[in-house]
Amino acid sequence: VQLQASGGGLVQAGGSLRLSCAASGLTFSRYTLGWFRQAPGKEREFVAAVRYSGHIYYADSVKGRFTISKDNAKSTVTLQMNNLKSEDTAVYYCAADSGVILSSIRKASAYDYWGQGTLVTVSS
Numbered sequence: 319v320q321l322q323a324s325g326g327g328l329v330q331a332g333g334s335l336r337l338s339c340a341a342s343g344l345t346f347s348r349y350t351l352g353w354f355r356q357a358p359g360k361e362r363e364f365v366a367a368v369r370y371s372g373h374i375y376y377a378d379s380v381k382g383r384f385t386i387s388k389d390n391a392k393s394t395v396t397l398q399m400n401n402l403k404s405e406d407t408a409v410y411y412c413a414a415d416s417g418v419i420l421s422s423i424r425k426a427s428a429y430d431y432w433g434q435g436t437l438v439t440v441s442s
Contacts, residue, residue: 319343319431323412326436329402333440337397339412339433344393350418351388351395354426355408355438364424365410366397375423380406404442409435 325337337353352367366376366386374386385398395412413429422428 321433323433323436326438328439331442334400339395341393346393347390349414352413353397355410357408362426402440404440407440411435
C-alpha cells in the first residue's frame with residue numbers, strides 16, 4: 319500500500335488549500351481514509367476521516383472549515399481547507415486502514431498505512 323499526499327504550501331490566514339492523497343495497492347473502497355496533522359513539538363492529531371461507508375467525521379477544530387471527500391474511481395481522498403488559521407500550520411498526513419472501528423477513528427494508532435506528509439503553513 320502506498321499513499322502519496324500533495325497540495326501543501328504557504329497561504330495567508332483566511333485563505334484556502336486543497337490537499338490530495340493518491341492511494342495504490344489497496345481496495346480503496348473498503349478502506350477508512352483519514353487526515354491527521356502534526357505541528358512542531360506537538361503530537362499528531364486527528365483532522366478528518368471518511369469511512370468505507372461514506373460516513374464522515376471531523377475534529378471540532380476544523381468543523382465547518384474543512385471538507386473531506388473521496389473518489390473511489392480515482393482512489394483519492396481530498397481535504398479542502400477553507401478559512402485557514404495560523405493554528406492550522408502543520409504537516410498533514412493521509413492515512414488508511416481497512417479495520418478501523420468507529421470508536422478508534424480519531425486515533426492515529428488505528429491506521430496502518432501513512433503517506434509521507436505535506437506541509438501547510440498559514441501566515442497571519
